[in-house]
Amino acid sequence: MRTRLLWAWFGILATLVGVGLAHLVAAITTPAASPVLAVGSGVIDLTPTPMKEWAIRTFGDADKVILVGSVMVGVLVLAGVAGLLARRRLAVGAGLLLGLVGIAAVAVVTRPGFGPLDVLPVLVAAVLGPAALVLLARTHAEAARSSAEDGTRRTLLLTMGVLASGAAVGGVGGRVVSSLRLRPESVELPAAADPAPAFPRGLDDQVPGITSFRTPNDDFYRVDTRLDVPIVNTDDWTLTIDGDVDREVTIDFDELLDMPMIERDITLTCVSNSVGGPYVGAARWLGVRLTDVLDLAGYGNTKADQILSTDVDGMTISTPLDLATDGRDAMVVVGMNGEQLPREHGFPVRLVIPGLYGFISATKWVTRLTLTTYDDQKAYWTERDWATDAPIKISSRIDTPKALSEQAAGEVVIGGVAWAQARDGIEKVQVRIDGGAWEDARLGPSAGEDYWRQWFFKWDASPGSHRIATRAVAGNGEAQVAVRAEPFPDGSSGLHELIVNVS
Template identity: 55%
Template sequence: RSNVAQARESLRLPAPGRPAAAVPAGVQSATPGVTPWLTPGKDFYRIDTALSVPEIRAEEWELRVHGLVEEEVRLTFQDLLDADLIESHVTLTCVSNPVGGNLAGNARWLGLPIREVLKRARPTAGADMVLSTSIDGFSASTPLEVLQDGRDAMLAIGMNGEPLPLEHGYPVRMVVPGLYGFVSATKWVVDLEVTRFADSKAYWTQRGWSERGPIKTMARVEVPKSFAVVKAGKVPIGGTAWAQTRGIPKVEVQIDGGDWTEAVLSEEASVDTWRQWSFAWDATPGSHYIKVRATDGTGEVQTEKRADPVPDGASGWQSVMVTVE
């Protein structure tokens, strides 16, 4: 492990052929205490099936692309270093994240667009899924069309300007905007099989989860925390919302079941990243309940209907109880 870690530390990433778009000033919520807009690698959530972090030497890594394709493709890590890479800010979300939960993170990723690899392989008629497999046997089912459209789905080798941390998939992982990680974000990826949903089942699909996992629109309250005690008067409320590939044009706050009032949105970096918000509340003494909901770029309002994470992600409006003195 120490040898792999040392090799990672000495790795110098190439400059992207297409750098990430400049992040606008003002993406951070004006409310103190809201999570940083860009998540440091050390704070990025980790959910996977690896009992121990795989140790892969970059020079020995190889990706095989096969199945329902006209041409089998094999890529080495050097092939990725030599390729025309892209850089993009993308927010990832875990399907097991509860309403208001913290299993989400936003980072700047560097990698090779998966659509370019699929162009070389040339999927055949009838294929509708790519089964990605990790070196430790984990697999994920990703709709083929998602990997071929214009979104920045990539074989990522960099995170926030550095090589991927070992625990986040070094040397190569998948990043796919708009899908929960259990059907897209395979770490330590070594195999892409172009196949059909009817013919192959991924790791979590075999265990009762859905085979496709589009991310649901979600907003959360981060400040104040539930059961917090605050002083009467102007109380800052703030948090984060996301609807990857659709964007967040509106967030609303409700106090004690009253009218919904629009929050102030921070700047939007892209539709693939989360968006933060703030709200000034005239708080009066007593116990109060704060609710939040978001509207995505298609005009669809986040549903109030509560659903557990299984099988395709949690839904509902978060409610935070606070005491005002």
């Protein structure tokens, strides 16, 4: 039994050496080409939509960490099997390790934005993993043949220690290099030619537990298919406008900054946000009007019905052209809350189009805008049967009190946020207790029709278990839909309800 465990450990250690040093090489060259990340991204692409939505609901922001961990566990189990096979036939065990690398190689080669340098990490894994297994097998065989047991055992232990150190150096070194490369590049942003109005003071200090009126950059939700953060520098970045336009145009970052800037307060919402969910945030954005950028290429005579936007690694998102150019403040963004974009949120340039869910409007790390038709080209989410026209649904969320919390009898302040982008904002929020009559809540200040509003309601709570519900009405008279719907294919709907206990 001990011998089998030792050989299984040989396979695992050899794999860790290959994966760890390949990860270090990828961190230096192309982070997305790391074998584990490439396989993880492939798993994301192949995962059915219901399972993706379940993972987001269940694990929240930890879904990517759990995915990578699951992939790594699966790899190490197979690596242990490779070690056991190598005990009988070394070539078979080494071949299984090469097969695992082959899967990673396919994932790397087929990823969008693949370049020749991206194969370097998998080549490192292909060479070092099997080589480490062969070294361990031969050192063990020498120890088994030798009469000087203490010396040969020390040699085997030393070999294992050196390989383990190499694996650790690769894994830790890769993280350090990635962290260093992710440090923000300092950019001096221009002042807005068309600034946003003075930002009003919200209810943050008046209603404990309510969501901040403005979401800090570090707290802003992040939902995308990336397991890494693209490292793009302003000197290398360009934006190309092509497709059914009068002329193809490419501009660099300085040329974009020279264009007239606008500043707008806009709330973004992810289509995966369930009723009462966390994937919504509000910020002040700085950028160029999308229509000004499209005008550079000329699109007055286009037959296109979509803008196919592409990020630095080939991820595509489609936006209905008529909605993007209907007068709303669609932006090519360079700044967020008075600072340059964080790398996690699209540095150096992303799209922000108010009133549309992010999967058709908020391309991060954008490098290309192609005017085309839905018949000719399909984006990532379109291929997976998500809606092509997905306006954000009116919603109201209860932030405080928390579900199943214990409250003292007497005055309880219920508070939260509501949003109704592209519908003249929020006109009214109402609260219902235990299925009774709807009562109007008090609204916080408005920062524009595309921005959420805080609200609160003072409730005289009596002892017992109570159900609280909320609903919102937009400025155009449209009310929040009460019928429950899951996020797929065009966003969730329904009323946010929760139970609290009063004593």
